[in-house]
Amino acid sequence: MMLIPDAEHDELRLSERPLIVCDIDEVVLEFITPFEAFLTHRGHELRATSFRLHGNVYSRTDGSKTPDDDVSQLLETFFESHDDWQTPVVEAADSLGRLSARADIIFLTAMPPRHRDVRRRLLSRHGFDYPMIATESPKGPAVLALHGDRPHPVVFIDDIFVNLQSVRTHVPQTLLVNLMANETFRALAPHPGDGVDIATDWAHAETLIKTHIGAPPD
Numbered sequence: 640m641m642l643i644p645d646a647e648h649d650e651l652r653l654s655e656r657p658l659i660v661c662d663i664d665e666v667v668l669e670f671i672t673p674f675e676a677f678l679t680h681r682g683h684e685l686r687a688t689s690f691r692l693h694g695n696v697y698s699r700t701d702g703s704k705t706p707d708d709d710v711s712q713l714l715e716t717f718f719e720s721h722d723d724w725q726t727p728v729v730e731a732a733d734s735l736g737r738l739s740a741r742a743d744i745i746f747l748t749a750m751p752p753r754h755r756d757v758r759r760r761l762l763s764r765h766g767f768d769y770p771m772i773a774t775e776s777p778k779g780p781a782v783l784a785l786h787g788d789r790p791h792p793v794v795f796i797d798d799i800f801v802n803l804q805s806v807r808t809h810v811p812q813t814l815l816v817n818l819m820a821n822e823t824f825r826a827l828a829p830h831p832g833d834g835v836d837i838a839t840d841w842a843h844a845e846t847l848i849k850t851h852i853g854a855p856p857d
């Protein structure tokens with residue numbers, strides 16, 4: 640049923656219930672904090688001066704700015720072994736566990752599909768046993784491919800403005816929830832745009848989602 644370009648994914652089978660499509664980095668797994676630790680381990684540091692990684696990484700040896708190509712390579716190396724570094728976001732597993740009683744949950748991660756197996760194992764180790772799609776394609780068309788014209792409520796959770804607005808364009812009835820674990824970068828993030836609810840943490844996100852899908856607050 641679902642055709643998502645350039646994606647690798649688990650078996651995707653939706654029930655006749657609401658659908659929650661959930662990002663991973665900075666939403667269910669810490670990303671910035673462990674990437675900072677990884678950079679330190681590699682002799683670099685991340686200086687949080689703007690909402691980006693490239694251009695904000697510096698050598699700890701001589702203070703020089705780390706070239707963009709080197710930052711890209713550091714990210715690639717990080718993702719090759721990210722199961723050694725990334726940890727769950729507080730409350731994410733418990734909130735999703737409660738929501739999964741009321742809705743289907745699918746992870747949609749904007750990572751190169753070649754890292755999918757490592758991520759799958761890491762998620763399952765922490766109790767995130769929901770199907771995952773890994774793709775670098777835009778998220779709006781992916782959510783549309785998943786949900787189509789089904790009449791059920793649909794929710795999308797992500798930390799990135801572009802992803803939220805992509806879903807807003809392609810599946811406009813979606814409840815859009817902006818959630819970002821790292822407080823330093825959250826403070827630097829651009830406003831997620833019109834039509835997006837900003838959640839301060841998972842408890843807040845869970846309340847917004849339950850209201851939207853008509854679930855009791857527990």
Ligand SMILES: [Mg+2]
Nearest residue numbers: 662664665798
């Ligand atoms: Mg993310």
